Amino acid sequence: MGRIIAIANQKGGVGKTTTAINLSACLADKGKKVLAVDMDPQGNMTSGLGLDKEFLEKTVYDMIIGESDIEEVLQKETMENLDVLPTNIDLSAAEIELIDVENKEFIVRNSIQKIRDNYDFVIIDCPPSLSMLTINAMTTADSVLVPIQCEYYALEGLSQLIHTVELVKDRLNPDLEIEGVVFTMYDARTNLSLQVVENVKDNLQQNIYKTIIPRNIRLAEAPSYGMPINQYDPKSAGSESYMRLADEVISKGL
Template identity: 85%
Template sequence: MGRIIAIANQKGGVGKTTTAINLSASLAEKGRKVLAIDMDPQGNMSSGLGLDKNSIDGTIYDMIIGEADVEEVIHKNTIENLDILPSNVDLSAVEIEMIDVENKEFVVKNSIQKIRDNYDYVIIDCPPSLSLLTVNAMTTADSVLVPIQCEYYALEGLSQLIHTVELVKDRLNPILEIEGVVFTMYDARTNLSLQVVENVKDNLEQNIYKTIIPRNIRLAEAPSFGTPINQYDPRSAGAESYMRLAEEVISRES
């Protein structure tokens, strides 16, 4: 049965989508069969993995509103071992369309359950807000991985996210756990990055990944070419870091 990990942080600009893209691609490179699910209406995970989000035929929106079955909107082997369930701006209308839907928190879960056994990992990129889409991602997932930027306000909003995870676990998905926290945009030249890491470690009773993702120009460039970092520049510090993160995630297979 595939392990489903939601990548979530309602604070924007923390490397959430970058982590979703590059963790998915790194797991695929390590021979795992991966489904990347884009649940952000911005569609950046989709375009970062090489799909044209503006002209794409079949997205998660079509699946959620019942116009297509999950198998019809999965784009197969966009990268070797990596399938994508894409999104685009259409998804922003879904909350209004689901107002009268029964059990609307489980719409995505009900579809993904049909195909999760086809994959080793399902990685969900959540929107940067605590919305119905995020709740759907959390009811579908086994765990939540939280990227935290190494900056002064790193912990701001994190307690709210942890509270949301606990609420979802209490009321909707009893198996949901916090997978862990991964530090992103680490700048070894500044004392601030080091202080943030130490502060979070001291104040957060959560698992923290050993791998820290550095600030890296090549990592920032890769999405504009529609390729993950392990294809764009496999020798860069960013690519090596995400491969190490993938190894850590794999090491927790039970």
């Protein structure tokens, strides 16, 4: 049965979508069957994996409002071993449309349950807010992976996110765990990055991944070519880091 990991942090600009794209692609590169689910109306995971979000016939939005079955939305073999449930800006309307819907917190879970056995991993990119879309991702997931940028305000908002995970665990998904924290945008030239890592390790009673994702120009360029880093520049520091993170994620489930 596929392991479902939601990648969440309500703070924007922390490398959340970059992590979702590249972890999905690197797991697939290692021979794992992966489903990437874009739950962020910005659709950056969709375009970062090579799909044109402006010309999608069916998206996660159609699935959520019940107009399409998950199989109709599924983009198969976007890359080898990697299928995608794509999204575009239409998804931003889903919040309003779901206001009066019963059990709206479980719509995505109910759809993904139908196909989760086809995959080793399901990676969900959440929006940078604690919205109904994020709640849907968390009721679907087994665990939440939290990217944290190595900067001064790294811990700000993290306690709120952990509180949300605990609430979802108490009320909606008793099996939900925090997968762990992964540091992103690490700059070895600054003392600040090192201080942030030490500070978080001292203050956070959570699993912290050993792999740290560096600030890397190739990582920043890759999405504009619609490619994950392991395809865009497999020898870059960014690619090697996400490959190591994929190994850690795989071994954590063994």
